[in-house]
Amino acid sequence: MAGNGGETTWCFSQVKGTLEDDVTEADLISCVEFNHDGELLATGDKGGRVVIFQRDPASKQCVPKKGEYNVYSTFQSHEPEFDYLKSLEIEEKINKIRWLKRKNQAHFLLSTNDKTIKLWKVSERDKRVTGYNTREEGGRPRDPARVTQLRVPTVLPADLMVEASPRRIFANAHTYHINSISLNSDQETYLSADDLRINLWHLEITDQSFNIVDIKPANMEELTEVITAAEFHPTECNLFVYSSSKGTIRLCDMRAAALCDRHAKLFEEPEDPHARSFFSEIISSISDVKLSNSGRYMMSRDYLGLKVWDLRMETKPVETYPVHEYLRSKLCSLYENDCIFDKFECCWSGDDQRLMTGSYNGFFRIFERGGGGGAGAGGATRRSELTLEASRDAAARPRQPLRARRVAATAKRKKDEISVDCLDFNKKILHTAWHPHESIIAVAATNNLFIFQDKF
Template sequence: MAVVARAGSDGGGNNEVQWCFLQVKGAIDEDVAEADIISTVEFNYTGDLLATGDKGGRVVIFQREQETKSRPVSRGEYNVYSTFQSHEPEFDYLKSLEIEEKINKIRWLPQQNAAHFLLSTNDKTIKLWKISERDKRAEGYNLKDEDGRLREPFRVTELRVSLCSLALCISLHALLYLHATKLKCANQKWCWGQGHVFIDDQAEEISELTAWKCLTETFLRKKLVTDVKFSSTENSGSRKSWRWFHVELCVLSAVFEEPEDPSSRSFFSEIISSISDVKFSHSGRYMMTRDYLSVKVWDLNMENRPVETYQVHEYLRSKLCSLYENDCIFDKFECCWNGSDSTIMTGSYNNFFRTFERNTHRDTTLEASRESSKPRAILKPRKVCTTGKRKKDEITVDSLDFNKKILHTAWHPTDNIIAVAATNNLYLFQEKVN
């Protein structure tokens, strides 16, 4: 029997996680530039690095500080590690279409050596980036005498370029140009669709993605794909139902779809049932889908209905007309699992984000706000009032700010550290430690 958890439900238990403010990144501006809005957030496999992408095509990587005896409370804090421009605006002359530089997704590859690799994509292009540290010692042709001895810095007054180095430089540039479209990462297979990146860790290298082209021709032409993910097995997804494909054979393996109640169908049914995000559990047993009003957990062995349904902001059902007029109904919210698959998290409006504990069915509404951003301050649960009489610390539905929204969330793979993107600000919260 499917479990349905509604807003405000409490399944009991005394092991409730208390969240405290860790830090916030981003400028405090009333008028936020469109390019500064965060469009994706992603922890790497160890959780030591956290990457964000924005609508301006930039990628910012944060590194987690290590705990020391002199600064034990700094454990968990993230500081800027690297920043680079990933994508630039383009124009597709064949289709007369402008391609935005907005970063749609970032995916970290499993670390194989001292360097880190990540994929970033906009609507058209995937880019593979290598992040590594270099020795900062000054060294090179200009710093040495003819006999190879190091020169004193004050003696370096002009730039010398050897003919050998110049010829090698020209050759390398030519090779890079010729091989620019043949970039591969050993033992990784990655492909693109509708601005999403997905990685199969166990697959062999492929060159033309023949299976994906087959899948596109046979299925994607008929259905609008809004999100695609790979788990430990080959899977793919679609609009209001979740299609599971065997990519190599291009065979439809399973259809996950909940039967619709004809009596509840309305003009908005198709829109609010559209799936905006899909995440497989770490165990590989479940998958989670997010539509406009709810989060659903599916058992991969049961296709006809979800095993758990969590109402995120059911109180907005009466506001669908207004949300349609201001285009908020088309917002695409993401969702994520914690490291043990026991809790899920997703965003809402008014900079609210919600956590649902699967064992106790307890749900909590929290707010990402600079007003409660004092060091180690405990977050107070928020509640939206749906009736005429409002209690203390409650907020009415009509008072919600729909310009403030948590669309992108991420959970540390092992620790209770969460990251949520609120417009141009990145908030990090940590479980309260006694």
Template sequence: MEADASGSPSNAWRFAQCFGDKGEVEDITEADIISTVEFDHTGDYLATGDKGGRVVLFERNESKKGCEYKFYTEFQSHEPEFDYLKSLEIEEKINRIKWCKRQNSAHFLLSTNDKTIKLWKVFDKTIKLVSDNNLSTAAADGGFRSGPVPPSNLSTGVPGVQPSLRLPRLQQHDSIVAAVPRKVYANAHAYHINSISINSDQETYISADDLRINLWNLNISDQSFNIVDIKPTNMEELTEVITAAEFHPIHCNLFMYSSSKGTIKLADMRESALCDSHAKQFEEEEDPTNKSFFSEIISSISDVKFSKDGRFILSRDYLTLKIWDVKMENKPVKTINIHDHLRGKLCDLYENDCIFDKFECTFSGDGASVLTGSYHNYFRIYDVETTNDIVLQADKSAFKAKKVGGVKGGPKGGKPGSGGMDTTGTDFNKKILHGSWHPKENTIAIAATNNLFLYSTQSS
């Protein structure tokens, strides 16, 4: 764990920290690859989940200036399972983690793999040991007295008579961080869960798979309500799948979900029990001149996020980021080209399956910036109001150079806002799919294979 000591301006992004293997050893196991990253509502805690089913929590290191986190705890959230009815293995990989807002000294968070969601309670547990008992008393007295003890000596406590028995005393010995599963929400999804989202009421949450969205009460694990179902009667007529879903940050009756057809649907739970009829649909008509074999694949939305005030929606497809105004459905207010330089390589990317990569996106806490990832461990921060953008690289050389990734890893010949990145020698196996933005400050957490990188504008 190293922090950037370079004297860069306070408003410039700098490498702050990294957790994970810093060596050059390339024998990373599949289980070590980070599959989700999530800050809590305060930003003081950060969670990662990996393909091995583990959840690792970090907490803000208050003893250090600026942005620095330290290891808090780790626990095994999911184990590999086997569905005997369908003869399918269920991976332990953590697909999503969502923090519940903190109500007391304990933390609660939801984690899910493809089939099962769990509610975890993480708390400081005090270990107490017996510090005072009959053995210690006897030793002090030179041993237990022999012979029967008159009842009067014990019950009345005759003056001058030393009692022979003392009640054991417990004394605090140590404190550990414990994680226990409080609820297990299982057997409600026939397809792989891709999203979970906790409602603003902090009592309910939704979970989405390819064809259905379920509504849960956090306190009830044995039943859920199906609120969206797009499964056709005949599966051969299937034309789209659900790719992501999220609750509105303020209005507990609103949620949105995206599809592989490039549409975003806003639904209102007050209208009907089954929200198949959406309240709004955000969709941009495709230019017929750009239509190709890959059009449907690259238009599939991989992630959607509300801004903190719920006014805007951020969506990510393979080539672009789009910012939508909730009040305007026909076109986005801004389209940001992320992979415009890959348009000519779609055939190769289809052959190596990279075209199916699901990149996440996120707003900054103040909604002024957006973040998403790319290949060769590049990730990009884009200013919503202007055309300014910053391209950074989550790379192990940051340990040695102690420089911000973007200083050395920026796009050669690329101009701000151009959407260009240097594709010479691009490693398509290195990809930034998962990231999270601190809710209150300019600090971001980036998952790069088995490493967790932190970048910040906070001075050390």
């Protein structure tokens, strides 16, 4: 596997979470996110919990470096609620986590469920104050009559404690379920998006937000599309993009108008009329959109594949990567079991040269961009594509190269291939994250977080 056209050899590093079969719904991981320097890795789950992992200091010192993380902090971010006006339960499930860039000793992150966004401060405390005049060591108030001398409090070392405290709560701004939050490059504002609206917030103001996109029609029967994902440009604070269920991506410029209902650019690939079917609109819906770290490119994930767009060219993607094209013949059964509505996420490597997204059967795909062009980009071919599996078998072979997996698209299959009919559609990889500077990846598989890295 190694050395095949510049292909990276990936090895298992760690797995977090129990590998038992008996897993509760609340333990299922619903989002994964590295912070800006990759020292911390956060996961959110359906039970409303956030677990933060910290890079093991020893794993960075050894040669070669290892991608190993230890539990740093665990806290309950959201609780289940009930909307009495609409008689609706509001799940505690964490939909998205976004880290703020670090400005001091503390870390800050945004987390959201369907309705409420919270800003959390995560800080360390390794000292304690002793020698108070007005209270005992245990914290009980002292009787003033018993205070006979003035004591000067002293600071002593103590066991390290990591505290997570909510600093801001941004609520009551979304009628529909929040699907995206994205921090602006100014680190002062952020956006939140639901099915029909995108709001702009200031991190210091919780009681008001500005509606910058509203696609809700006057008559809901005329509704033809919904917003599926939204993200700010990584360097231009006035630009953001949002995708829709009709397979389009709109680039908006906040300098043009306060309400960005008129987009600056529309990215849409013309549909082949000969390939149209009952499922065309469903599988063309974009489940995730991510701008590259350089800000020049944009990646979109629909049901069957990845597309890379150049922000300077709206007419068609410059690269196209099929993720699981072999499922096209299975769309009818995938529609019946609702798998066709699964929302797969995608991510860029730190150098923008590789892409990653998930599939079924515990599989995830890594594509290496060949000279800036994938399949369909002016005839250029990508250097490599790789299908790997997040499984217990990998966990049983630490630091061993992962075996590339292959799926047979037809009934005739080779010895090392897996039949499409044998795929487990309950084992789906929806959430992945890539370390911002190193070849370390995190993959969420049900209740487990797998961490892989390039060859040791």
